[in-house]
Amino acid sequence: MQIDQSETSLPLDSAASAEKHLRELASEQKTRKKWLLVQPASNTSMMVDSGTVSMPLNLIMVSTLAGELFDVTFIDERIGDTVPGDLSEYDVVAITSRTLNASKAYAIGDHALGQDKTVILGGVHPTMLHEEAGEHCTSVVYGEIESVWTELATDVILGSMKEVYRAETLKPMETMRRPDFTHALRSKQAKKYSALIPILATKGCPVGCNFCTTPTIYGKSHRSREIDLVLDEMRYHQERLGKKNVSFSFMDDNISFKPKFFTELLEEMAKIGVRWNANISMNFLHKPEIAELAGRSGCDLMSIGFESLNPETLKSVHKGSNRLDNYGKVVSNLHKNGIAIQGYFMFGFDNDSEESFQLTYDFIMDNQIEFPVFSLVTPFPGTPYYDEMKPRLRHFDWDKYDTYHYMFEPTNMSGEKLLENFVKLQREVYKGRSIMRRMKGKPLNWVWFVNYMMHRFTKKLTPEMYL
Numbered sequence: 105m106q107i108d109q110s111e112t113s114l115p116l117d118s119a120a121s122a123e124k125h126l127r128e129l130a131s132e133q134k135t136r137k138k139w140l141l142v143q144p145a146s147n148t149s150m151m152v153d154s155g156t157v158s159m160p161l162n163l164i165m166v167s168t169l170a171g172e173l174f175d176v177t178f179i180d181e182r183i184g185d186t187v188p189g190d191l192s193e194y195d196v197v198a199i200t201s202r203t204l205n206a207s208k209a210y211a212i213g214d215h216a217l218g219q220d221k222t223v224i225l226g227g228v229h230p231t232m233l234h235e236e237a238g239e240h241c242t243s244v245v246y247g248e249i250e251s252v253w254t255e256l257a258t259d260v261i262l263g264s265m266k267e268v269y270r271a272e273t274l275k276p277m278e279t280m281r282r283p284d285f286t287h288a289l290r291s292k293q294a295k296k297y298s299a300l301i302p303i304l305a306t307k308g309c310p311v312g313c314n315f316c317t318t319p320t321i322y323g324k325s326h327r328s329r330e331i332d333l334v335l336d337e338m339r340y341h342q343e344r345l346g347k348k349n350v351s352f353s354f355m356d357d358n359i360s361f362k363p364k365f366f367t368e369l370l371e372e373m374a375k376i377g378v379r380w381n382a383n384i385s386m387n388f389l390h391k392p393e394i395a396e397l398a399g400r401s402g403c404d405l406m407s408i409g410f411e412s413l414n415p416e417t418l419k420s421v422h423k424g425s426n427r428l429d430n431y432g433k434v435v436s437n438l439h440k441n442g443i444a445i446q447g448y449f450m451f452g453f454d455n456d457s458e459e460s461f462q463l464t465y466d467f468i469m470d471n472q473i474e475f476p477v478f479s480l481v482t483p484f485p486g487t488p489y490y491d492e493m494k495p496r497l498r499h500f501d502w503d504k505y506d507t508y509h510y511m512f513e514p515t516n517m518s519g520e521k522l523l524e525n526f527v528k529l530q531r532e533v534y535k536g537r538s539i540m541r542r543m544k545g546k547p548l549n550w551v552w553f554v555n556y557m558m559h560r561f562t563k564k565l566t567p568e569m570y571l
């Protein structure tokens with residue numbers, strides 16, 4: 105399927121009149137159309153969707169918009185909800201997909217198409233591979249739903265769907281609705297969701313790492329919400345659940361990209377007393393005053409993509425925000441302010457050697473990283489890295505694109521050695537003695553529990569599991 109921009113342009117000349125038209129059409133609907141929203145579980149053999157899972161903000165944003173005009177049923181297979189065999193009560197089946205659950209999403213799409221439903225596929229994978237996704241649905245939504253919603257909803261009401269919905273320009277984030285969790289929380293299994301409240305302050309990341317999908321989806325843009333709107337959302341949850349019980353998890357691609365916005369946001373958050381965690385790029389965490397502000401504003405965990413201890417590797421993936429000589433400083437600044445670190449490390453790069461594992465082990469142990477997470481390099485479809493690596497990839501089975509499968513043989517090491525060392529490193533880092541060393545002096549909280557679970561899990565690992 106080719107994307108034809110003329111096909112996706114609005115029938116009315118301005119966004120405001122298109123919205124007015126939609127409101128009129130919606131009010132004329134005799135019965136509201138019924139949407140089934142689906143978050144598919146992955147078929148992956150690894151533990152990606154097991155235990156407590158985070159609330160899917162992507163599909164929640166779809167339900168927030170759809171729920172205003174249509175009747176919505178929300179199904180999350182990861183928590184045990186099931187897609188009904190008979191879909192006769194629904195008009196539209198809308199499915200979100202990343203690469204690791206794409207084959208499941210496609211199977212659900214095919215099943216719904218077989219019952220003559222309007223099927224909409226959205227999310228990272230259908231965006232990156234819209235032609236492939238188009239084989240399993242009526243329409244693909246390219247990128248965020250907010251920027252195409254008026255046109256999409258109008259076409260659903262009129263029953264005249266296009267193959268692809270792609271915005272010519274992205275809407276400013278101020279127009280973003282406050283996420284409405286009611287549809288997601290209606291499930292009897294909702295207790296399986298993590299208690300962390302997902303929240304969004306910014307979207308996009310102009311850094312441009314060649315393995316990341318964000319630059320393709322959002323280009324070089326970095327949009328932010330008004331700080332007051334983010335705070336209002338936080339206060340709303342504090343009132344709803346009680347201040348002590350609320351902890352927020354930022355879903356931003358790179359929340360700290362604009363330091364002025366980020367520090368202003370944190371100063372304001374410090375005033376309302378929140379607890380939060382986020383995925384943060386290292387670009388300015390080496391400054392002690394930022395770590396101090398993060399701690400003061402209630403940050404208890406930061407997830408940091410250290411990725412590699414090899415400077416050649418960092419250069420090869422264009423991870424310009426990571427400077428090796430800052431790694432130690434970033435860690436000690438955060439620790440001084442009581443912030444635990446979830447550190448991400450990737451293996452399988454061409455520059456990796458057996459020494460890379462030892463370097464990573466030493467860094468983790470010497471710096472007492474509380475929660476190290478290890479993955480294997482996975483070129484995701486649609487990224488420049490994927491195009492570069494395609495001839496060397498061992499398989500195109502999307503179920504294995506979960507960052508826990510062996511994708512290609514690195515130049516400086518055999519696949520066998522890679523997996524052997526990968527398993528050994530995880531076992532070493534999570535063995536009892538290592539946990540005691542890494543966690544020495546840390547408060548007794550859920551991070552200890554995670555370490556205990558990882559200890560049990562890593563004992564069972566074998567290299568074959570990653571094939």
Ligand code: B12
Pocket residue numbers: 152153158159160161162163165166198199200201202203204224225226227228229245247248249250304315316317318354355356357383479484485506507508
């Ligand atoms: C926060 C985050 C996480 C969090 C929370 C994940 C969650 N449950 O939502 C955590 C840390 C748990 C996580 C885990 C993982 N993540 Co992650 N994560 C992200 C991140 C940074 C933001 C996702 C997000 O919530 N954004 C905010 C929402 C509102 O925006 P959105 O997801 O883009 O959704 C919009 C559109 O896509 C669209 N849309 C989405 N779905 C649908 C459906 C329909 C029908 C329609 C019409 C529209 C639509 O509208 C939405 C609203 O605007 C993304 C980067 C990114 N930009 O996608 C990576 C990203 C999704 N993660 C990625 C990966 C690889 C993983 C892991 C496999 C890592 C690992 N080894 O553990 C796991 C897999 C977890 C899982 N089961 O899916 C990759 C996925 C690549 C791919 N091609 O699939 C991404 C894209 C980062 C990258 N490397 O490029 N992740």
Ligand code: SF4
Pocket residue numbers: 309310311312313316317318319357358385425
């Ligand atoms: S810094 Fe993070 S979000 Fe930005 S392009 Fe690189 S990997 Fe993607």
